[in-house]
Amino acid sequence: MAWAKGKRILITGANSGIGLETARQLAGDQAELLMVCRSKERGEAAVQDILSEHPKAAITLHTADLSSSASIKKLVAELEASYDSLSLLINNAGGMFYSRMETEDGLEYSFGLNHMGYFRLTRGLIPLLKAAKEARIINVSSEAHRYASMNFNDLQSRRSYRAFGVYGQSKLANILFTRELAGQLHGTSITTASLHPGFVHTNFGHASQPGIFPNVFSYLARTFGKTAHQGAQTTVFLARSDAIVSGGYYANSSLRKPSRAARNDETAKKLWEVSETLA
Numbered sequence: 001m002a003w004a005k006g007k008r009i010l011i012t013g014a015n016s017g018i019g020l021e022t023a024r025q026l027a028g029d030q031a032e033l034l035m036v037c038r039s040k041e042r043g044e045a046a047v048q049d050i051l052s053e054h055p056k057a058a059i060t061l062h063t064a065d066l067s068s069s070a071s072i073k074k075l076v077a078e079l080e081a082s083y084d085s086l087s088l089l090i091n092n093a094g095g096m097f098y099s100r101m102e103t104e105d106g107l108e109y110s111f112g113l114n115h116m117g118y119f120r121l122t123r124g125l126i127p128l129l130k131a132a133k134e135a136r137i138i139n140v141s142s143e144a145h146r147y148a149s150m151n152f153n154d155l156q157s158r159r160s161y162r163a164f165g166v167y168g169q170s171k172l173a174n175i176l177f178t179r180e181l182a183g184q185l186h187g188t189s190i191t192t193a194s195l196h197p198g199f200v201h202t203n204f205g206h207a208s209q210p211g212i213f214p215n216v217f218s219y220l221a222r223t224f225g226k227t228a229h230q231g232a233q234t235t236v237f238l239a240r241s242d243a244i245v246s247g248g249y250y251a252n253s254s255l256r257k258p259s260r261a262a263r264n265d266e267t268a269k270k271l272w273e274v275s276e277t278l279a
């Protein structure tokens with residue numbers, strides 16, 4: 001369980017919730033952390049928070065809006081100019097949005113950030129991951145995927161928008177993306193897995209969102225949810241394990257069978273093709 005030790009690890013959404021706690025725990029493994037945050041201010045506060053616990057941690061902050069293709073492109077160029085390899089990419093930044101919004105690329109926001117953000121960043125970083133002796137890609141998904149199917153006829157949810165359903169579809173996309181990616185990376189030194197962190201009390205589902213639903217969600221997470229530290233455990237498990245099942249879906253630090261829709265290789269291929277066109 002020491003795989004992450006001393007490795008160069010990039011974590012997105014590293015200033016809050018599960019991402020912050022994952023970064024904190026991996027800082028204790030003497031990993032070199034590249035924390036990707038969308039706000040410089042919140043990112044710097046998170047770096048200081050981790051350094052107060054692990055003063056010798058090697059941390060570099062990078063900023064990017066992962067809902068934007070231009071911002072991801074800029075981030076990838078910056079990373080390529082600064083590093084010669086990357087051992088672990090943790091795609092974690094994401095959210096659920098109660099009203100329909102669009103990214104600057106004109107995609108529905110949950111799809112654009114939660115799926116296309118993972119897709120674009122991963123594809124951009126494959127050369128750096130291939131340059132490492134052994135590399136891993138971890139995609140934070142959710143059990144919410146079980147309540148969704150891929151609606152290719154209205155992928156941008158223009159005809160109908162239900163926050164939980166649209167979020168679930170984006171998390172289903174994370175698992176399908178991971179499966180297809182595992183197939184494409186077969187025979188290389190890169191493996192990949194997706195995971196469900198649990199129901200976790202973080203900023204997820206309520207911060208900066210007006211209305212009754214965010215308040216109810218916040219109450220439920222505060223009352224019944226795991227702490228962010230607990231919510232980071234499966235991500236940390238996948239980062240530390242000596243071997244992972246590539247293409248696998250994990251929860252509570254063990255393999256779990258995802259929904260039937262998430263095991264459909266044809267859908268996974270179709271999603272990849274559509275994403276490639278959009279990218």
Ligand SMILES: NC(=O)c1ccc[n+]([C@@H]2O[C@H](COP(=O)([O-])OP(=O)(O)OC[C@H]3O[C@@H](n4cnc5c(N)ncnc54)[C@H](OP(=O)(O)O)[C@@H]3O)[C@@H](O)[C@H]2O)c1
Pocket residue numbers: 012013014015016017018019037038039042064065066067092093094095113140141142143196197198199200201202203204205207
């Ligand atoms: N909490 C749960 O119960 C739960 C359950 C299942 C799955 N998940 C998944 O866990 C992951 C982490 O969520 P969390 O619970 O830790 O929530 P969180 O506390 O809200 O953290 C989300 C992180 O993503 C970042 N982010 C949001 N939009 C971004 C953008 N456009 N560009 C770059 N970064 C952006 C946020 O940055 P800011 O601080 O700047 O907003 C924050 O750092 C998500 O993928 C979520 O779907 C959570």
